Amino acid sequence: MRRGWAAAGSATALALALSGCTDGGPAPLAGVVSTADRSKVSGTITVLTNRVDQVNSGLMKKYAAEFNKLYPKVKVEFEGLVDYEGEAGERLAKGDYGDVLLIPDSLPAGQYPAYFSSLGNSRELSDTFDYIDYGTVDERVYGIANIGIASGLVYNKAVWAKAGITEWPTTPDRFVEDLKAIRERTQAVPYYTNYHDGWPLRQWSDAIGVPTCDNTARDKLAGTAAPWTPGKDLYEIDSLLYRAVHEKLTESEPQTTDWETSKTLLGTGRVATMELGSWAVAQMQEAARAAGGDPADIGFMPLPVQRDGHFCTVVQPDYKYAVNVHSAHQEAARAWLEWYITRSGSAAADESISSVRGAKLPASLQPLDDRAVRMIPQTREQLAKVDAIDKAAGIGLDAPDYRRKLVDLASGAAPGDLEGYFADLNRRWGKAQKAVG
Secondary structure, three states, X not given: OOOOOOOOOHHHHHHHHHOOOOXXXXXXXXXXXXXXXXXHOOEEEEEEEOOHHHHHHOHHHHHHHHHOOXXXXXXXEEEEOXXXXXXXXXXXXXXXXXXXXXXXXXXXXXXXXXXXXXXXXXXXXXXXXXOHHHHEEOOXXXXXXXXXXXXXXXXXXXXXXXXXXXXXXXXXXXXXXXXXXXXXXXXXXXXXXXXXXXXXXXXXHHHOOOOOOOOOXXXXXXXXXXXXXOOOHHHHHHXXXXXXXXXXXXXXXXXHOXXXXXXXXXXXXXXXXXXXXXXXXXHHHHHHHHOOOOHHXXXXXXXXXXXXXXXXXXXXXXXXXEEEOOOXXXXXXXXXXXXXXXXXXHHHHOXXXXXXXXXXXXXXXXXXXXXXXXXXEOOOOOHHHHHHHHHHHOOOOOOOHHHHHHHHHHHOOOOOXXXXXXXXXXXXXXXXXXXXX
């Protein structure tokens, strides 16, 4: 799924990560998150993480060793949770959730104060970090993301070049033509849906706001009766996926796709393109490295649509780090959270967008900056209402099933057509919108 799950290769990640440690990188946030004298901060803290791979490889211990150069009296222990959402939710319910943890997505923001310590004022912290509003309740910050994730396409640059394509496609029509060129001039599958695992299909929803280059696009769904009409984000996004499948530019049997295999396929040039967040770049690079491919072949581009001559990408935070409100070692926990986000180098090691304002983009994402791609954060003022409409409509914008049906229609595995499907989605959404009020 989304979120920095797979390792960037223990040896390579270690070298990259530790290059940003010790006294390099952004300065500590004195007076904001961690306020105590370093020499007096002490205690043993437990950090819950979804990075089981980094716990098992020993990389997290290496981070802790670097942290100890600044905080020698703190011992940091790690627990990697395979099913982080499920296991962390259970741990919260039991009251046994370590000292520092990632806030589960399933926990409503209104409950943050019951579980987590305030890390500071949102106005102050927003001067240092992006995405602060995602972890804020009543101007108090309870969670800070380590990285941001851009929406777009992960692709094999060598395959695209072999097909004679040297520029990013600027329109859906150009994108489809480029995929056709890849089909005709290379042995690669132009586009891979990852239909079977399903969760990659929901990545398309992260692009809501890209076609219109509107950071309020998801909020506007609350006041939109028919989101699947021409000119609307969901219409443009889902039409693009439909066309790729309908034009037979994807794998021949979507039901047999496999996520882990797909990484190797793209990394070695047997697949050309996948719609995923920027978090996937490091995983594809490592898959290429492990299979004898060239990690430098892995690139990232925005969706093939421009607004006023500019590409856009929606950037959202990954999991937010928080401190257990019941932790007996509050200063030690705050110190780790602050150090890991601002000084560890972990964001750069994972080829991710650091949440620290002013941090440079990693090399793989630098082309976004070079080509003046507009990176827009989504607003969340109508999040609850949009979710309520979505649930009442039974669609599931953040679930795979409605796009699985889209793929089935496009491939001919299910009866119907795109126009009829969009009409049905609009009918259900409009009805639910009236019901929610």
